[in-house]
Amino acid sequence: TIRHAFIASLLQIPHVVVCINKMDLVDFNEERYHEITQQFLNMATKLDVKDIRFIPISALKGDNIVKRSQNMHWYEGPTLMWLLETIYISSDINYIDARFPVQYIIRPQSKEFHDYRGYAGRVASGVFRKGDKVKILPGGFSSIIKSIDTFEASHESAYAQQSVCITLEDDIDISRGDMIVKENNVPTISQDVEMMFCWFNEKPLQLKGKYILRHTTNEVKCMVNEIRYKVDMTDLHRKEDDKEIKMNDIGRLSLRLQKPIFYDSYRKNRNTGSVILVDEATNETVAAGMIV
Template sequence: MVDNNQLLRFTTAGSVDDGKSTLIGRLLYDSKSIFEDQLEAIETTSKKKGHEGVDLALFTDGLRDEREQGITIDVAYRYFTTPKRKFIIADTPGHIQYTRNMVTGASTANAAIILVDARHGVIEQTKRHAFIASLLQIPHVIVCINKMDLVDYSEEAYNKVISQFEEFSSKLLVKDIRFIPISALLGDNVVNRSKNMDWYQGAPLLHTLETMHISSDINKVDARFPVQTVLRPQSDEFRDYRGYAGRMASGVLRKGDEITVMPSGFTSKIKSIDTFSGEVEEAFAPMSVSITLEDDIDISRGDMIVRSNNKPEAQQDIEVMLCWLNNSPAKPRAKYTIKHTSNEQKAMIKEVLYKIDINTLNRSSDDTDMAMNDISKVRIRTTKPLMVDPYRENRTTGSIILIDDATNETVAAGMVV
């Protein structure tokens, strides 16, 4: 029964010390998803640190620096299963200098849990993480108002945070926002319903996660096949074989389909679709396959095979919402390497159209400098055309990253508008 369970990927976000790691530790602990040796190791470490009980945050804070500082730095992934669903958790950092890790953890999530300290309410990092969740098209956001035990389980404090968040979130593109009052430390409304908050009539967090509807984020309409490599076996049996190998980014391709190779524009028909297990009649995302064509066409890594009646735009001037991730600010008209599916090109930031003010979500076209954690709409010029779709329609062909050629560091992640 468990093997057939639907998988839910969710990320936790919020400001530092809002209790993200403790919440995940409580979920794992109360759902009995921790091995005995793990529990013993954490109990020992908790005693050494002088804690009376188990420090639940240690279940996710695995790096030595994290344990010493009591904060989360890297993205910690945890896996657990209940009788109703399987879960992958991405515990992301709250410190502002690690916002880039939050982007990484949230990029594949079906839902985002945003923690808010009931004493402090909605602050800048809360808004930043909520905006990134909206930007990444995460369909479900659960706002957990944590540390309710420190405000005497006050319904008034809970409602105050809701009104703060709703005032801000009215400008976000999030379909589903839910609010749950919790105490991650004591377990109120995490796995079990709280006896201290009779005024809250909703479900606890785990039940919400178990019953939440998950819609696939894979575009099933637009057939996109980025070519990763060309297969030319040397054996006599397959001497004439020329296959184009890669992973279906979206949609479906079938044997006999009329296709176009982008950006060259050459057309052909699919002769066969091969997998490790043998030939198949169709390929759909996210299958890895090798496609052969009826005509010999010059195709190489970075090209894209698409249906002739459904082509993406081949663009050299691309408008993207860009999250700047690097400590060093963006350099005007500097050269970067842009990665898009299997394609790599040289690129430059041609123009910063506007920058987002995280606190108000207002657009500023006067301030065009991009420093770490800034989110801006920019126009990027590439040396050769890229086959892109808007990110809201296709997560795979609508996302890019920029790499600094000098340091080889990933400096920015972007979503095609």
């Protein structure tokens, strides 16, 4: 439970529902329910979770799953299903920092579209509109959005999570892995990255080891510069003296990249703040990371 709660905090999941299951085994006792919730809240003081809800349930008997329990009249909160269907999540999406990682360049081989040059991808965050002044990274060239197209039609705007093709007023050399952003709202550009990570591989993390970092539509070779600390899952304390990272360990490290990437902190923008590490030799995914 501690590990799962810490991972939820690490992933910046804004709403956490803690279901206290098997209430039927304690005869639906209210005191026992409050004891468990208090234990969790004491542990949660070390986490960064904004919204925690508790629901007493019996999955076996269906209490408080879809219908309200007839055995726990003392509980006045919602059922699990009602909460999952009504919890407000629109405010969790970043509509401010406009980021468009370029995935593919579209150049139709036809006379009708002989001069068409579009940049296809998925809007990672924010909003783009026709006429917006934008900057292309890493080159830093500026331009204006000429059109926003999909297979069905042209659009006046594109929002976070939409897959579109953007054309620009200027003919700029753009390739996969580049990023289109608003001119007055640019992400961090750096060859040094600090991140929290969860290690997936049976082979331990190698200090000064070489890996491939995959970020949005970009990938770059990197080296582990320093292991800052490992998190002790029994009490969530930092173990700065223990630098041996094995499977399922969580910690913090710094990377040195072969070339700069453009990113936001994970706290600010999940899509441009998340990465994976890949073993250069085996092509195995060895870790997931959240940039700090």
